[in-house]
Amino acid sequence: xxxxxxxxxxxxxxxxxxxxxxxxxxxxxxxxxxxxxxxxxxxxxxxxxxxxxxxxxxxxxxxxxxxxxxxxxxxxxxxxxxxxxxxxxxxxxxxxxxxxxxxxxxxxxxxxxxxxxxxxxxxxxxxxxxxxxxxxxxxxxxxxxxxxxxxxxxxxxxxxxxxxxxxxxxxxxxxxxxxxxxxxxxx
Amino acid sequence: xxxxxxxxxxxxxxxxxxxxxxxxxxxxxxxxxxxxxxxxxxxxxxxxxxxxxxxxxxxxxxxxxxxxxxxxxxxxxxxxxxxxxxxxxxxxxxxxxxxxxxxxxxxxxxxxxxxxxxxxxxxxxxxxxxxxxxxxxxxxxxxxxxxxxxxxxxxxxxxxxxxxxxxxxxxxxxxxxxxxxxxxxxx
Numbered sequence: 001x002x003x004x005x006x007x008x009x010x011x012x013x014x015x016x017x018x019x020x021x022x023x024x025x026x027x028x029x030x031x032x033x034x035x036x037x038x039x040x041x042x043x044x045x046x047x048x049x050x051x052x053x054x055x056x057x058x059x060x061x062x063x064x065x066x067x068x069x070x071x072x073x074x075x076x077x078x079x080x081x082x083x084x085x086x087x088x089x090x091x092x093x094x095x096x097x098x099x100x101x102x103x104x105x106x107x108x109x110x111x112x113x114x115x116x117x118x119x120x121x122x123x124x125x126x127x128x129x130x131x132x133x134x135x136x137x138x139x140x141x142x143x144x145x146x147x148x149x150x151x152x153x154x155x156x157x158x159x160x161x162x163x164x165x166x167x168x169x170x171x172x173x174x175x176x177x178x179x180x181x182x183x184x185x186x187x
Numbered sequence: 188x189x190x191x192x193x194x195x196x197x198x199x200x201x202x203x204x205x206x207x208x209x210x211x212x213x214x215x216x217x218x219x220x221x222x223x224x225x226x227x228x229x230x231x232x233x234x235x236x237x238x239x240x241x242x243x244x245x246x247x248x249x250x251x252x253x254x255x256x257x258x259x260x261x262x263x264x265x266x267x268x269x270x271x272x273x274x275x276x277x278x279x280x281x282x283x284x285x286x287x288x289x290x291x292x293x294x295x296x297x298x299x300x301x302x303x304x305x306x307x308x309x310x311x312x313x314x315x316x317x318x319x320x321x322x323x324x325x326x327x328x329x330x331x332x333x334x335x336x337x338x339x340x341x342x343x344x345x346x347x348x349x350x351x352x353x354x355x356x357x358x359x360x361x362x363x364x365x366x367x368x369x370x371x372x373x374x
Binding site: 018021022023024026027028030031032033034035036037038039040041042043060061062063064065066068069158161162163164165166167168169170171172173 | 205209210211213214215217218219220221222223224225226227228229230247248249250251252253255256345348349350351352353354355356357358359360
């Protein structure tokens, strides 16, 4: 049996920054990234978030928490398919978000950076997946841990990543039982 | 397309506490629970953790973070299969952890409680799954969100839960590439 707890700390090898992808249709993609961020913050690592989809209420709890923890947290993008009427605007926001992420990746200011819901920008072609990966290969500092979340992670991103986890919905109360979303739990 | 962001806050129905299970062989079971905890903490909800497996180094980052955030965080159990030579001790610790959890569930002190790696106590029979579920049905406050993590979630627990997510490993650097575990990322 090997859970994460069985990996013990050794300081022999230099830290290598991992590219981590949390994808799939289930819950837990963003929250697992936030849990890693919390762990890293507990170790006084330098952490940041670039959030590629904005939603009015949906992310309130984590944004307040991030602010209280002094975490650099950038919200970019819009609610796209649910609310956007202007796809040019959606694409422009995704590209703007990526430029902000590029600055923050290349200047080495973080130990851990989350690109939250970034996969949608790739999946829907607002950014070119291969260009993004080529840029990361050239510019990501070796020690930076990069966590990318969202459904529909493109195969090329999965190839590039070190650690990929798929979150699968086994049972969901909103589908099955008509229970409303819960503040602090869902958002 | 429906991600968690599409669930908007409505205040029409009373909050119902969900029983959430994060299981599977992949990463992200505990970290997703911690991300939910962070969201809830950001909303000034009362949150706590009962951690059923102890490991020397493995949980350092999150425990420090929890302490800084003022989160009630109880560590119980031992490292069991990896380190324990005395199964009676392992079983006794699991049962002690469950008693502490029962107190904290029944007295209504939390809005969100994580029973971290609790599934092992059920899977290995240190606690009786049906007794645990019957107790929860009788004593869990209706508004309490309970998050249970760990591999091998028993079918009866999945039946009882409202929301079940399986984390599946698609790609893992420790298996595939021999990269060492990373402080702040893995633990």
